[in-house]
Amino acid sequence: MNVEHISITVMTYTQPRIILLFSGKRKSGKDYVTDLIQKRLTAEMCCILRLSAPLKRQYAKDHNLDYEELLGSGQYKESYRADMIRWGEMKRQQDSGFFCRLAIKHSIQPIWIISDCRRMSDVQWFREEFPGKCVCVRVEASEQTRSQRGWRFTTGIDDAESECGLDEGVKFDCIIRNDGADDILEKQLEDLLSLMKSQEEDSNTQNNIKPD
Numbered sequence: 001m002n003v004e005h006i007s008i009t010v011m012t013y014t015q016p017r018i019i020l021l022f023s024g025k026r027k028s029g030k031d032y033v034t035d036l037i038q039k040r041l042t043a044e045m046c047c048i049l050r051l052s053a054p055l056k057r058q059y060a061k062d063h064n065l066d067y068e069e070l071l072g073s074g075q076y077k078e079s080y081r082a083d084m085i086r087w088g089e090m091k092r093q094q095d096s097g098f099f100c101r102l103a104i105k106h107s108i109q110p111i112w113i114i115s116d117c118r119r120m121s122d123v124q125w126f127r128e129e130f131p132g133k134c135v136c137v138r139v140e141a142s143e144q145t146r147s148q149r150g151w152r153f154t155t156g157i158d159d160a161e162s163e164c165g166l167d168e169g170v171k172f173d174c175i176i177r178n179d180g181a182d183d184i185l186e187k188q189l190e191d192l193l194s195l196m197k198s199q200e201e202d203s204n205t206q207n208n209i210k211p212d
C-alpha cells in the first residue's frame with residue numbers, strides 16, 4: 001500500500017489516497033449523501049470529517065453548550081448558527097487553515113470525505129496540501145425540498161459567505177441532485193465512485209505509484 005505516515009508535533013494522520021470535498025446549501029443533504037457513500041466504502045476505508053466539528057466542540061466548551069446537539073440537524077444547532085459563524089470567522093481570520101488542520105488530525109483511512117466545505121479558503125487549503133487528490137462535489141436540492149427538510153431562509157446566514165462562499169469560482173467535479181428519488185441518487189453515487197477511481201489512477205500515474 002502507498003501510505004506515507006506523517007507525524008509532526010501537532011498532528012498525526014495517514015496520507016489519504018483521495019479526498020472528496022463536499023459542499024452544498026443548508027438541508028441539501030450533505031450528511032445524508034456522505035453517510036451513504038461511507039456505508040458503501042465502509043468506515044474502515046473511508047472517514048467523514050467535518051470542518052465544523054472542531055469549531056462546534058470549542059464553541060460548545062466556551063459557551064457551556066451541548067456539543068452532540070450542535071452536531072445534529074435539529075433546531076438547537078440552528079439557534080446558535082449565526083453566532084457560531086461569527087466566532088468561527090474570527091478564528092479563520094487569524095489562520096484560514098485552522099479548522100482544516102484540526103479536522104484531519106488523526107485520520108487513518110485512505111479515503112477522506114470532508115462533508116462541509118463552505119469557503120474558497122477551505123477548498124484552496126486542501127488542494128494545496130494534497131495536490132491531485134481532491135474531488136470537489138456539490139450537493140444540490142430545490143428550495144422546496146430543502147424547506148420540507150426544515151430549511152427557512154434566514155438573513156445573515158443564507159445570504160452570507162458561510163452559505164454562498166462556493167456559489168461561484170469553483171469548478172465542481174461532480175454535482176449531485178438530492179431531491180429525494182432513491183434510484184436517481186443511487187445512480188449518481190455510482191458515477192461519483194467511478195470518478196474517484198479514475199482520479200486516483202491519474203494521481204498515481206502522475207506520482208509514478210503502482211496499484212496495490
Ligand SMILES: Nc1ncnc2c1ncn2[C@@H]1O[C@H](COP(=O)(O)OP(=O)(O)OP(=O)(O)O)[C@@H](O)[C@H]1O
Binds near residue numbers: 032073
Ligand atoms: N435523499 C434523501 N432522502 C430522504 N431524506 C433525506 C435525503 N436527503 C436528506 N434527507 C433528510 O433531510 C434532512 C437534512 O439532511 P442533511 O442533514 O443531510 O442536510 P445537510 O445539508 O447536512 O444540512 P445542514 O448542514 O444544513 O444541517 C435530514 O433529516 C436527512 O435525513
Ligand SMILES: C[C@@](O)(CCOP(=O)(O)O)CC(=O)O
Binds near residue numbers: 081
Ligand atoms: C458555524 C458553522 O460551522 C456551522 C455548520 O453547521 P452544519 O455543517 O450546517 O451542521 C458554519 C460555518 O463555519 O460558517
